[in-house]
Amino acid sequence: MHSPVVTTTGRDLRLDLFRGLALWLIFLDHIPSNVVSWVTIRNYGFSDATEIFIFISGYTAAFVYGREMREKSFVVASARILRRVWQIYVAHVFLFAIYLAEISYVATSFENPLYAEEMNVLDFFKQPDQTIVQALMLKFKPVNMDVLPLYIVLLLFFPPTLRLLQRSPTLALGGSVLLYVLAWQFGWNLPAYPEGVWYFNPFAWQLLFVFGAWCALGGAARLGAVLRSPITLAVAAAYLLFALTIALSWYLPQYITFVPSWLEDLIYPIDKTNLDVLRFAHFLALAAVTVRFVPRDAPLLKSWLAYPAILSGQHSLEIFCLGVFLAFAGHFAMVEISGAVWMQVLLSILGILLMIGTAALITWYKRLEGRSSPARAKPSDADLAGGEA
């Protein structure tokens, strides 16, 4: 299949491919009780698609805005990053509006006495003055709407981070690790509404984002020797196998006794909020094995098989938002029509097809705009490469 992207940039298509796949997996995981989510990686190890998404987003953000910061200026690059932050904020608020619509509808029809207690969750919507304001302040975040606020915070602080990464990458990465450690040590996190803290702790998750950016700015090349070493591969594979064994014990609890008790005490709970070290390591192992077996010039990347995922990954913000919306809509359809297994499969497939179709449509629009105003061609090209950070 002819792919317009391959011809316009020399960028690493693996980023688009895996980000596209991550977006699909996030969508599948966001449909509650979805039988198809058995295929997603969270069931086979510690980390899930969120790690992939945040890492690649850091990588592409550094790739695009880094060039801008070098070739133009700090101010120009920062301005573009902040414009991106605004776009993501608007997208988040838009999703929140859709969420409110779904909830309000559900609230009027639901009166099963078995779930009298659960229905109290709708109480929040009896005080829209509080709830909506807190949502605009990113403190009230409905279920599955935690990723974009994290992303907003990460990008908001990206200009100085990027500058430091360019001046002294080691110092920047060291600072990121230090912040991660301090956040664990002192329990730093941002407050949420009505209670508690952010589901994705930005002080912890920034590590993955900064690490992605560090890799984009020459870190990956520096790690080249390590990544090529057979020892790395062996260690990574062993760790993935270990994680797989542990993960299987979650779903086959009859066999949980095979996991020694001291090991359970050591590893649990595997903290997603604060990006548990086990999760981070699992992502690193996955990445190490992946770059080994899918090289930059892998024929797979140019085949029609990878194209739909690459396309989705190239418009990550739009497709991410669409995925969140489709997961709401899918759940709605399950509740109103049928929650049967065939329905779950149908909705999953339909959702991914819609994500691919929309990504194709956006590509078409962008090419249209590029053709009508040639002067704008370059920035929109950069946008493709990671303004979609």
Next chain:
Amino acid sequence: MKALVAAVLAASALSTGAAAAAPRPSCAVPDYLLFSDSPLKRVFGAVTKDRRLSIAVVGTGSSALAGPDGPRSAYPARLEAALNQRLSGIEIKVVTLVRSRLTGDDLAKGMDKLLVDERPDLVIWQTGTIDAMRRIEPESFRTALEEGVDRLHKGGADVILMNMQYSPRTESMIALGPYADMMRVVAHERSVPLFDRFGIMHHWSDVGAFDLYAAGKDNVLAQRVHDCIGRAIALLIIDAGRLQAFELKAVR
């Protein structure tokens, strides 16, 4: 045990639901969902020595049913009935301390008073839903669980933790995952059985035993679900309390 569970629940389903035209799958619970490594020693002692068993159910709204026949048909009463039916010559008493809208921490704080007032051999502690709805920090929830379980153990009572209901309609509004995980972790580290109500109800929904997606006011559904939950807890208590020797042969 699997065959036993299936047989008992199938028999009960037949007796209560024989009138239904289309036979629904029974609310049998597969072995892997009613599984505990942690023995209930106090329960075993009370039954063998004193031939009596005193149970307190501590929880929130989902441990009760509304309406005039609510107390009779909610799972604590059904548990009492199921145990009376299965255990011969044992005096069974189940008291409920259900308070709506209390978090795990609120409930944990009341455990000392409970121990003095009721002197239970076993406390079934149902929690998690309110914490998930109010988005209490999962770590604080964990601490509250640990404190509550420790208090009960110190007071000489056995504990069964019971997690949330599977509620498909509110699934996209309440993130139960982190709280269910914490309950699993605490159950494991404190060696107490976990009654996985979420997993069990999910299983019933999957096999078609109940239509949990139903939105309307259906008291019959709620009562049948509670009856099945009561029976399933009875099986867990008999299994984890090693009370098989006291079971009526006829029920077996």
